[in-house]
Amino acid sequence: MKEYIEIKAPAKINIGLKVVSKREDGYHNLYTFFYPIYGLSDILSFKKNNGDYFISNNPAIKNDESNLIIKAKRLIESRISKNLKTGITLQKNIPMGAGLGGGSSDAAATLISLNELYSLHISYDELIQMALELGSDIPFFLKAKPSIGQSRGEILEQIEVDIDCFVLIVNPHIHISTAEAFGHVHPSESNWDYKKMIEAEKFNFSRLQKDTSNDFEDYAFTKHPEIKAIKDIMIENGSLFSMMSGSGSTVYGFYDSRESALYASNKLNHSYLRRIYNLSDY
Known part of the structure; x- marks a missing residue:
């Protein structure tokens, strides 16, 4: 049984981005092409622990609900009705608020890693829905392959x-x-x-x-x-x-x-x- 996972969370670029329409739920329908930049990645580690902690090389990232990593963890805990005592370390390399999807990628990495670390057996389709609760472009980062994105960004078609x-x-x-x-x-x-x-x-x-x-x-x-x-x-x-x-x-x-x-x-x-x-x- 795993006690520790380290994962890279890549940046992305949008090759074109069209805002198609505003939706009744307040979000927007988009048409874009997501392309991952694996050379520019945050690095996250998740360790089973006696209690929770969050450490980052960027002091601007807080251990609270403003942090998508923490939000993703709490969403999974809500889904399984259990506290996952985990130590989380983030090496932040992707610039924040820059259009590169760094926070979204970190959130997706958290969903992937906690699902695997604790053998939760949450399906990919369920992870997509959880990702969408957290943010519109987070579903892309669950696989991070070149993709056409539509709707809020969660309807993805991988393209060779x-x-x-x-x-x-x-x-x-x-x-x-x-x-x-x-x-x-x-x-x-x-x-x-x-x-x-x-x-x-x-x-x-x-x-x-x-x-x-x-x-x-x-x-x-x-x-x-x-x-x-x-x-x-x-x-x-x-x-x-x-x-x-x-x-x-x-x-x-x-x-x-x-x-x-x-x-x-x-x-x-x-x-x-x-x-x-x-x-x-x-």
Whole structure:
């Protein structure tokens, strides 16, 4: 019987994000493509213990209901009517409030890990519903495979597509409230089909750049012009495709070599968080 689990919780980027409509329950229907970034991951460990504790390398993350890890644990405990005395450690590597899904990924990792550590036998379908109670993009992270996401993000269709190039991820340390961002979006139907932009399991980047968009960019770029400047610099310096992820403020660009990604990175403000990952490695 296991006493300890360590798990990586990857970041994600949105390749296009369309807010389709506002729902009667107050949420929004979305159309997006989730792509995991395994090179950028939080690391969580879960240990059976005589009592609960939570430790993180980021003091801003509290041991309370504002923490999606704690919320996920309590949701599972409510589901099984039992307290799971667990020591939890989080190494936080994914920037917070950045459109990379770090908190959501941590929550999904918590559901997965506690289910396995305590042999709870909660089915994948049940985990999906629990994940959706916690947040709209959390279901994606239960498997974290390239997927088209619809409805609130929980209707997922895994797609065979490989992005075998380098990604430059840049975060200017600007926090954008998701609720505030949604308040400035005007929902409309999507006019693109991701499947028509994939050829031989590869994205056609020129079509992606021409035909897709992120509905949150207009608001983010207007309020914070430096975010738009990041995207412009990426495109001007060899990016195959560039876009803001989620509701921001992270911007990413795909490059055909590490050298070209590094060249673009060096054109940006050096105070920004700048990371390059080889997507072929994952």
